[in-house]
Amino acid sequence: MFYHVKELQYQAKPERPDPLFAKKLQEVLGGQFGEISVAMQYLFQGWNIRGNGKYKDLLLDTGTEELAHIEMLATMIARLLDNAPVADQEEAAKNPVIAAVLGGMNPQHAIVTGLGAAPTDSVGYPWNGRYIIASGNLLADFRANLNAESQGRLQVARLYEQTSDRGVRDMLSWLLARDTMHQNQWMAAIAELEEKEGKVVPSTFPRKLEKREVSYTLFNFSRGDDSALGRWASGPSPDGCGRFNYVANPVPLAPAPHLPPAPPYIYDTPP
Amino acid sequence: MFYHVKELQYQAKPERPDPLFAKKLQEVLGGQFGEISVAMQYLFQGWNIRGNGKYKDLLLDTGTEELAHIEMLATMIARLLDNAPVADQEEAAKNPVIAAVLGGMNPQHAIVTGLGAAPTDSVGYPWNGRYIIASGNLLADFRANLNAESQGRLQVARLYEQTSDRGVRDMLSWLLARDTMHQNQWMAAIAELEEKEGKVVPSTFPRKLEKREVSYTLFNFSRGDDSALGRWASGPSPDGCGRFNYVANPVPLAPAPHLPPAPPYIYDTPP
Amino acid sequence: MFYHVKELQYQAKPERPDPLFAKKLQEVLGGQFGEISVAMQYLFQGWNIRGNGKYKDLLLDTGTEELAHIEMLATMIARLLDNAPVADQEEAAKNPVIAAVLGGMNPQHAIVTGLGAAPTDSVGYPWNGRYIIASGNLLADFRANLNAESQGRLQVARLYEQTSDRGVRDMLSWLLARDTMHQNQWMAAIAELEEKEGKVVPSTFPRKLEKREVSYTLFNFSRGDDSALGRWASGPSPDGCGRFNYVANPVPLAPAPHLPPAPPYIYDTPP
Amino acid sequence: MFYHVKELQYQAKPERPDPLFAKKLQEVLGGQFGEISVAMQYLFQGWNIRGNGKYKDLLLDTGTEELAHIEMLATMIARLLDNAPVADQEEAAKNPVIAAVLGGMNPQHAIVTGLGAAPTDSVGYPWNGRYIIASGNLLADFRANLNAESQGRLQVARLYEQTSDRGVRDMLSWLLARDTMHQNQWMAAIAELEEKEGKVVPSTFPRKLEKREVSYTLFNFSRGDDSALGRWASGPSPDGCGRFNYVANPVPLAPAPHLPPAPPYIYDTPP
Amino acid sequence: MFYHVKELQYQAKPERPDPLFAKKLQEVLGGQFGEISVAMQYLFQGWNIRGNGKYKDLLLDTGTEELAHIEMLATMIARLLDNAPVADQEEAAKNPVIAAVLGGMNPQHAIVTGLGAAPTDSVGYPWNGRYIIASGNLLADFRANLNAESQGRLQVARLYEQTSDRGVRDMLSWLLARDTMHQNQWMAAIAELEEKEGKVVPSTFPRKLEKREVSYTLFNFSRGDDSALGRWASGPSPDGCGRFNYVANPVPLAPAPHLPPAPPYIYDTPP
Amino acid sequence: MFYHVKELQYQAKPERPDPLFAKKLQEVLGGQFGEISVAMQYLFQGWNIRGNGKYKDLLLDTGTEELAHIEMLATMIARLLDNAPVADQEEAAKNPVIAAVLGGMNPQHAIVTGLGAAPTDSVGYPWNGRYIIASGNLLADFRANLNAESQGRLQVARLYEQTSDRGVRDMLSWLLARDTMHQNQWMAAIAELEEKEGKVVPSTFPRKLEKREVSYTLFNFSRGDDSALGRWASGPSPDGCGRFNYVANPVPLAPAPHLPPAPPYIYDTPP
Ligand SMILES: [Ca+2]
Ligand SMILES: [Ca+2]
Ligand SMILES: [Ca+2]
Ligand SMILES: [Ca+2]
Ligand SMILES: [Ca+2]
Ligand SMILES: [Ca+2]
Incomplete structure (x- = not known):
């Protein structure tokens, strides 16, 4: 509750109204990695968790804070829209x-929301529930969280450069710091889980049921072998269970498929 | 090209047709973390990259392989739909x-695709471009990739349990192995980048421009302090630049906002 | 038919072309509360109605008129796009x-529709079927209709202020009048139904099956008790069946939930 | 905060698991009129409001309560999914x-969420930001709220009939009662505003700027004149500013439009 | 009007209710090629047309007929839902x-629409405005129309096979006949336009501005040269302006691209 | 593979950066008829095909080429975004x-993609899987392909006119030529199939099962009889199986429907 x-x-x-920046700021409110996404993602992860007390508490702590970030951004956007010159277009x-x-601002800020924020991104595309992930596997989900905070902080940093308004920059500098914390926090939680259960998600799937002969193989499907130069192409794998190897000229392992004709009641092209 | x-x-x-499993298998073809997502994600990252030869090569290698996975899944789904009992419902x-x-299979497999696969997920929702991320910042994006492969392998493992068809399981065991490799590969690439540029994305944003007083603070917004027990609440932070601290009873730092009335031409509620 | x-x-x-206003006008053609929404909403309500002759006739009357409004707006938008300066950008x-x-107009008006209208809103987001409601319960649906006409007239009024073109304003003043009628008409129909069956939708659900102890209670979940000042916090309720009461400090009524672990084949985080 | x-x-x-009902219950969690919709709608209305203290407080009270309803439903859905027979399909x-x-449950509950809730509706379509409305005009928005609570209570009542689980019914009877309160509360707030500013939204638009000759006219566009029998066809209008009239055979008021050819650089059909 | x-x-x-078939029938009401699509497509084409009287009349004739088909399908779906066994699930x-x-029917037919049709397809995905095309170029658009009627008739034929209800089949046999007419009608209109203006859309773009050396070339990008066997690989082209040729081993014509680094304020990966 | x-x-x-044109160019990358659409459409058609060697080869050839077009457009967009003036807005x-x-460019190019392309159209709406069609019936699908290439070439031609950059025009002139080939190729394939199996899709549905009395009838539902003047209103039909006829004043063939009341547990309006 x-x-x-x-x-x-x-x-x-x-410091002053700026309807163009209001449009841009919607990205980190209602975009793919905006505050609605992280709020919903952490809360659903927290509600769906089965057991694991301290992780549940952490998720609900952070999700509840993100609700406050939605509120801050909605407030900022409404203020950036004060006195938008939407009348007297001529x-x-x-x-x-x-x-x-006038040409560049989000027209829905004038027509639909009455100078207020909306749960949409910077091009007006609505936030949707497919943005979030709450899989029940905490290691998988904390990686989703680390990704979300990385993309989010990156976007805030870019927005910071696109305004010189000291009030806006002040709020963004707060959000940047919180994203620093959240990246660190998910990194710490990930490290804890990886140590306990291993690094490949899901860790409990019996490894012998996968085709282990290609579990550490880099296939070179793109001409050029620069990709052989990275840590991912040789040496021990990060999960500690294998060694990377590199296949310079991969070949297909199965014949070309032939599908039987469809039955007549499907009305495909007649054979 | x-x-x-x-x-x-x-x-x-x-081994045999199974229209219900064909519906489920769509999740890892056209779902949020299906093969279309990773193919598109890696290719767009590879095409948008500015410089950085070996990473570009790696992305295009892997993206090109994922196209082959789309093809394998499309083929499998078509075969699972062979002889689907769609006529003679009565x-x-x-x-x-x-x-x-009949009640459980995806009706579009019978009506729309003519017993073939479609770029949709297991509930028939179409794949869309907002699933992918290609931000231009490789550390951010490799975290997105690690997340995608974690969620993806988790979903494949769950699907593996939901069938006893040995042919389907054989293909899934291949995909599980490739996801093992891809998780390892992005972990290796992330480690390399973190070592070079630091762990907080974006690493080049001047840290002095963020509110560093809250960069390592866990706010306890959810009653109960289990969250104080994790590695994220005390001790040095993973980025090596601070120490975590815990605020048990966080308070707001700004007064309640008051927005000025809208101008008359907005036709809000009159004051 | x-x-x-x-x-x-x-x-x-x-009076003259105006591609920027053409973009804005799309909101009331193909937006959430545009003419496509009301046309489809009233027609589906009319087609789905079970019995109730005069309501069905009213719905089909009004839905059919809204088709004419779509046509008027499509025509207006095409004319506002005449001679749009899309060539010779340099x-x-x-x-x-x-x-x-050039920067502000909807690029699809130049590239996709060939200077014509499209079933989208003012940011180019397509109209979709989840905008409408036809529940089979007329009192519920007439409230949806009153809402749609209220939001719609508000948006038209805002658009009226954003142009000084006398031809555009003339058409908008017609649509404003029709929205006045439609608001009045749904208010009249609502009053008739409320009188007959009561005010709480659905009126036929046995009231004794709901937790009546909280059917007239305002919980104060937001610090500050300004909300105690309205008509909703004390006195008789509008449905005539209870009296409002105000709970200043609401508490949870159920313990914190604990979910059992998932079975192993779900591959959640191991306990 | x-x-x-x-x-x-x-x-x-x-009382017991029921994966089919879990799928259905998603409708009132993440559907068009589910708890995410009302939570977001009331919170955005509350954050965007300009002035008007008691209304803002009421909106934030109610929006905050709806967050608790999301949580209750997410918890219920997770419990209904306990022990779902997703393994051993054969x-x-x-x-x-x-x-x-197996055929009827939402496959994403097994594959994607790991036996947890998701922000989607009963057919798996994700919640999206276009569901909500926060226009800045309170009378318009309270009508949206009354509609949302009417549709929502109707859906909960229907769901109540589709289960005999006493635990589920107990929770639904709580939600039904809260929806009763919320319908009453928005009715009370609407009455207060209508009394103060009038009934046609927006009330401040100068009535002389609309085509008043059709502000109270019912056009009979659908053959049959049953619609002449209602309160909307004659007598004083609810807004108190006119009298309804009925046009049995409406005619068009403007000639057929002719659009000039597009310029050559648009590459339309040549004339 | x-x-x-x-x-x-x-x-x-x-002949009798059938909630499963009601779900399936939604495909041709609100799916990609359902009746809402063709109604909207023809009407928008008709409204956006610039000049060309008989084509405009044809489009509006046909679009208006399609509205009647929506109505027929909505009526049929409501009747198929009569007495759906949604209560007493146990x-x-x-x-x-x-x-x-119960497991297979669309749950929204019971919860949301109250046993009525909705503007969605057979998996519950809502109709949206991106399904239609009205480009202003009639030859292009008539090809879109021919495609829509081909896909539509194919889907109706498949549905015909999936029921033995004589009443449903009777209505479908009507729709099949109308789709026969509509395919023929667009074929006739296409032939007329192709004869007048040529076959490649848009016909007025100066052919010398395209790279004519590849205007009739089939590149063999997929190993195997079965594609050399068709009419598209040799001989005169259908547009009468060239001869097909076949390139068995196509090579890239431009070097690998190298993008310059992003400016620092974009916060990409540091070089 | x-x-x-x-x-x-x-x-x-x-020749030079142009962020506004980068936004527009997204239409033919990620729009309804952009390169992602044709790539996915041809590949899914190729993978789903049952039998028919040369058609499968042709589809996979062409689909594979379209992947190269996506790559070219992504590269062009990234280059048009070089040095976009996104910093220093003031x-x-x-x-x-x-x-x-600044007002006109796609804000996500600066905030989300870091000066790179995205799988979206020119208004920022994401590409989605409902754009494509792969029905299993080749004649139907080749008509979809001819339509896609017609709309696509039209859009490229319009874009050609909206820039004077010689580098952009050079690439567009290549794409125009390929679209010329692809229109010709699908016309050739269609002609081959029509000759073999007939012109009405699906050709194998028994014609006696459709209501043949209306299979060649044009109903004049839109006042004015200009539509009687075309080839579609009289004379032999293109499919060679009938003669067109024209019904000037069409009448309904079935009575007004009356739906029975819903059962009580649906909570519709009480009778
Ligand atoms: Ca945040
Ligand atoms: Ca893969
Ligand atoms: Ca209207
Ligand atoms: Ca509620
Ligand atoms: Ca039709
Ligand atoms: Ca192409």
């Missing part, structure tokens, strides 16, 4: 810079 | 087990 | 205002 | 009832 | 055939 | 033309 306080976790106050178009703003 | 040979990388031949319904198959 | 006449229900003729970019138009 | 406690608002404990198929369960 | 009569174009009356599960129906 | 060489099929080198806004570029 949740409780809410109206104060913000951290301030979200721009008039505005006489000033080329304002014309560019 | 690509070339194709009609032979399969590995065989894809079930007749079939008299046999309760066949009735269950 | 339908018949079509080529004359328009009302004129749709702008040349155009020398004029900053035209450059802004 | 949010806080979480691990106890549930109300218990979510089925074996299971011998028992026709289990075969039907 | 449209008018509606309540009579159906053709009867839509099954009871029903004792009868394995009914259990299979 | 596939192999890749790093050289491009044809060069993809613009500074840039002083120059109105650069401001227009």
